[in-house]
Amino acid sequence: MLFSFFRSQSGSQVDDFLMAHADALVRGVEEVQTLKDRTDPAFLHQVDDLLKLAEMISLALPGVIPSEQFVNELRQQLIMAGTLDDVTLWAWIRGLPPRTQLAASIGGATLTAGVVWFARRPVRNAIEGWWHRWTATA
C-alpha cells in the first residue's frame, strides 16, 4: 500500500496512515521503516511530529508481568470456586473489600450458629422433656 496519495490529506487517509504506523510500531522497528520507505516523503514530513510522538508513547508503555505467585493463587481460587454450585455468592464476597469480607465471614458464621442453635432447640426441648418424664417415672 502506497501512501503517496496522502498529498490530498483527507482526514480519513491521515487516520489510516497514523494507525498503520501504530500497528507497525507494535510489530517492530523494521515494519516502521518499511512503511516509511513506501510513503511520500513530503507527506511524512507533514506528519513527522505525530509519528515521533507515537514512537515515544510505544516506548513509554511497556508490558508488565504479574507475579507468578498471584497468577497461581488466583488459578487455585478459581478452581475451588468452579466446584461450587453457586459461584455468584462467592464472586460477590470476593468483590468486597478485605475488611468487609472478614465482617461478612464473621457475620455469616454467627448467623449460621444462631440458626443451628434455634433449630436444635426443639430437639433439645424434646430430649429434656423425655428425660424429665423418664426420671419422673423411674
Next chain:
Amino acid sequence: MMMGREVTAERNYTLAEDTELVEWAKDDSRAFGELYERYVKKIYNYIYYRTGNHHDAEDLTSRVFFRALAHIRNYTDRGVPFSAWLYRIAHNLVANWHRDRGRQQVVPLDDYLASGLSFDAPEAAAEDSEEEQRLLESIQELPEERQQLLILKFVERLSNAEIGEIMDRTEGAIKSLYHRTLLSLRGILEDEDPSKPEKRRRRFGL
C-alpha cells in the same frame, strides 16, 4: 461445573478456539482454566495501566475472572468475542474503582519510573526518564477513552477490530479517535509550558 473424566479426556483444551472453550466452560472447569491462562496476563496489563499500581491490578484482575466465572453460563456470543467481553468487565470494574475513589484515571508513573530503566549514560538516562515522565503525565490528562485506546493499542497490541469490539466502535472510529488522541497529546505537551513551547517540542523531538 465439574465434568466426567471420559468427556474431558476427549477435549483438546490447548488447541480449542475461545468459542469452543466458552461453551465447554459452562460445565467444565478445565475449559475455564484454559481461558484463564490465555487472558490473565493481558487483563492484568490492561488493569495495571488503568489503575497505576500492582496491588489494585491484582485485586481487580481477581474480580474480573470471578465475575466471568459467575456469569459464563449466561454468556452468548452476540458479536462480542469472549476476549472483548472480559475487557468490558475489566473496564467496568476499573470505572467503578475510579468512581469509588474519585480519582482521575492514571497511567502508572511511580512504579514505572522505579522499575530500573537502564541507560548507558547517566545524564542521558535522567533526561530520557524526565521526558518519559512528562509524556506519561500528559497521557494522564487525556480523557478516559483516549487513555484506554493507547493502552489497548500499545500495551495490549490489539488489532483495530478487537479494540472496536471492546470499545463498541467501528474500526474507522477507532482510527479517527487515535488521530485525535495524538493531536490532543501534542497540544497538552505544548501547553504544559506556554512560555517555552518550542523548547518543549524540541525536548520530545517534535
